Amino acid sequence: MTDTSHHITALLDQQKQLLxxxxxxxxxxxxxxxxxxxxxLEHITQEKLTTLQQLQDNDAALAVSDDIATHKSAPWFVQQVASLDAQLNECKTQNDINQLTLEQSQLTLARFKTELLSSRGKAGLTYTSKGKPAVDSKGKGVKA
Structure with a gap:
């Protein structure tokens, strides 16, 4: 292997580690x-952003590597890229699962909030301009 092959292999190995x-x-x-x-969650989000930036930087370094065009057709390169693609798809699937979990959690909290607001009394339950439930805090003694 040449020096550029070693450099490209090192970048691909780093991509695997980052994934x-x-x-x-x-x-x-x-x-x-x-x-x-x-x-x-806040800590993990910051780490994810850092890792994603490193992945992007590493990908850019791969794109501008010398002789990348000649290595793209090499069997070892194709195999490593296929492995990285499979790993990336696994990350995407896990991210989709996390997103669905978060959305379900938000829906559950919204339903819980609605139940709490309605339990405080139906007379004071109103809705905002966006259709979200809210409690009217003006009291019963206010007349228009």
Missing amino acids: DELLLLLRQEIAALASRDVSA
């Missing part, structure tokens, strides 16, 4: 969502 880190962070994220650990 491993991203998948681990996504799995930690769903655990934090399940336990409703806001501080852990």
Whole structure:
């Protein structure tokens, strides 16, 4: 292998390591969502952003590498890229699961909020201009 081959192999190996880190962070994220650990979610989000930036930077370095066009047809390169694509698809799937979990959690909280508001008395329950339930806090003694 030439020096450029070693450089490209090192970049591909780094991509694999970064995708491993991203998948681990996504799995930690769903655990934090399940336990409703806001501080852990904030920390994981920052780490995800850093890892995604590193992936993007590494990808850009690969794109401008010398002789990348000649290595694209090499069997070892094609195999490594296919492995990275499979890993990336796994990250995307886990991210979709996390998104669905978050959306379901938000819906559950919205329903719980509506139930709490309606239990305070139907007379004071109103809706905002966006259709969200709210409690009218003006009291019964106010006349227009």
